[in-house]
Amino acid sequence: MTAKPQTDKSSNKSDRNIFLSLKKYQDKEAFMQAYDLYFDQIFRFIFFKIGNREDAQDLASATFLRCWGYVQEGKLKSEQEYKSLRSFLYKIARNLTIDYYRQARPQASLEEAEEIAADFNPGLIEAETSIEVEFITAKLKELKSEYRNILVLKYVNDLTISEIAPILGKTKGNVRVTLYRALEALKNLTRDHDGEGITKTIK
Amino acid sequence: MTEKELLKQLNKLRTINAEADFKAANRQMLLAQITQGEEVKSLGYLAQLNIFMSRLFQPYAIAIMIALFFVASGAYGLTISRQAKPGDSLYLAKKLSERTKMLVAFDEKTKARLNLEFASNRVLEMNLLKQDNNQSSAKETLKNDFKNEINQAKSRLAKNQPEAKSDKTNDFKTAGSVKDNDHIDVAVPDKKVATTTNQGAGIGEVLEEAQKLFDTGAYDQAADKLNEANKLVK
Known part of the structure; x- marks a missing residue:
């Protein structure tokens, strides 16, 4: 169906050790290691939800703070529920992003907050990014938020299906189906372009 | 593609x-x-x-x-x-x-408290810098930051006012019913309303004083006023 993305096995192995160190010993060193490994990923995930670099950085920072709070309270979820520490971090990030939009519209329901979060503005991406990145980002914007989220999780941040499922509150089967549909939708949007051509034309 | x-x-x-x-x-x-x-x-x-x-x-x-x-x-x-x-x-x-x-922070009251805490931080930093004559730019930034924190605290506390208004409306209705019974002491303010209004005004006044003290360089007194305001918020 789709090309298998590269999986960083050493990162996953390390993730398990960090998860256990945090759960059993509230190991601060392990937590800082998690920060070094995952901060950029979490930032990217939030950034593609809200489209604002500064707020995305703040929310990524808040994600780690809140995670540490859970570690201290002994609320780190079981490995069975969250397949990895990074799944747990993504879940916190997702909830914080929803809270972020609810602050702007306190009456908004969960669904509405997610829809507002979908109002992503790729124009806010700084000029430092390449034209190709701008192109695919613009196409992602045209997708509904559910599709965009799942594509970013799977193909940008390299999460496995098992990791994505608890973050989005879906079964693994549902994740596979949604992922397939999301990729098809993106393919339709980019049908008239070819990868090489975009760069040549715009440059 | x-x-x-x-x-x-x-x-x-x-x-x-x-x-x-x-x-x-x-x-x-x-x-x-x-x-x-x-x-x-x-x-x-x-x-x-x-x-x-x-x-x-x-x-x-x-x-x-x-x-x-x-x-x-x-x-x-x-x-x-x-x-x-x-x-x-x-x-x-x-x-x-x-x-x-x-x-x-989720609610406005907590945020207002944080504004006061950060304003106190700016006071402490100003105290640390006051002897240093080479830090005029940093001092100016601290002044602006302090002012921003105070203004934000005021505006956040003002958002709690509608609650006081609704109490006031209810209390006037009570006063109206008293009037219907031919009592003439309708204008006597209800104690609850007076307390709420005075408290809100009280914090505003304390924050104004803190701002003035900060502007005149009386940083320790400004910090005391901020503590006072913080207690009033609670």
Whole structure:
């Protein structure tokens, strides 16, 4: 169906050790290691939800703070529920992003907050990014938020299906189906372009 | 575009990262938050050995060693970060910590309290800088930051006012019914309304005084006024 993305096995192995160190010993060193490994990923995930670099950085920072709070309270979820520490971090990030939009519209329901979060503005991406990145980002914007989220999780941040499922509150089967549909939708949007051509034309 | 090309394009989005300066400063802040001045907690010997052995043969071993070094040296930086003043390397971490606290605060009352806490921080920093004649730009920034915190606190506290108004409306209705019974003391204000209104006005006045004291360089008194305002908010 789709090309298998590269999986960083050493990162996953390390993730398990960090998860256990945090759960059993509230190991601060392990937590800082998690920060070094995952901060950029979490930032990217939030950034593609809200489209604002500064707020995305703040929310990524808040994600780690809140995670540490859970570690201290002994609320780190079981490995069975969250397949990895990074799944747990993504879940916190997702909830914080929803809270972020609810602050702007306190009456908004969960669904509405997610829809507002979908109002992503790729124009806010700084000029430092390449034209190709701008192109695919613009196409992602045209997708509904559910599709965009799942594509970013799977193909940008390299999460496995098992990791994505608890973050989005879906079964693994549902994740596979949604992922397939999301990729098809993106393919339709980019049908008239070819990868090489975009760069040549715009440059 | 083929699926392969599409995935290649998506992979390129990995080049979007957080700013390196932010990440580094935030790391310091986070370390300060989680250790809170205490020494890095030592695990039991067996636990340490267990984790060490499991990590030893991983490609990340070197990165961990580096991280351990930073944790060990970071523990010292924590207490300093709280006392950091403009121009110090850890000042950015302190400001980031404040922004993060504000970001995760949900209700307006908590945010107003945070504004007062941060205004107190600016007072302390101004106290640390007042002898230094080379810091005029930093002092100006602190003045503006202090003013912003006070203004934000005022506006957030003002958002709690509709509640007081609705109480007032109800109480006037009560007064109206009293009037219907031919009592002429309708204008006597209800004690509850008076308390709420006076409290709101009281905080505003205290904050005005704090601002004036800060502007005249009476920083210790300004800090006292902020403490007073904080108690009134509660």
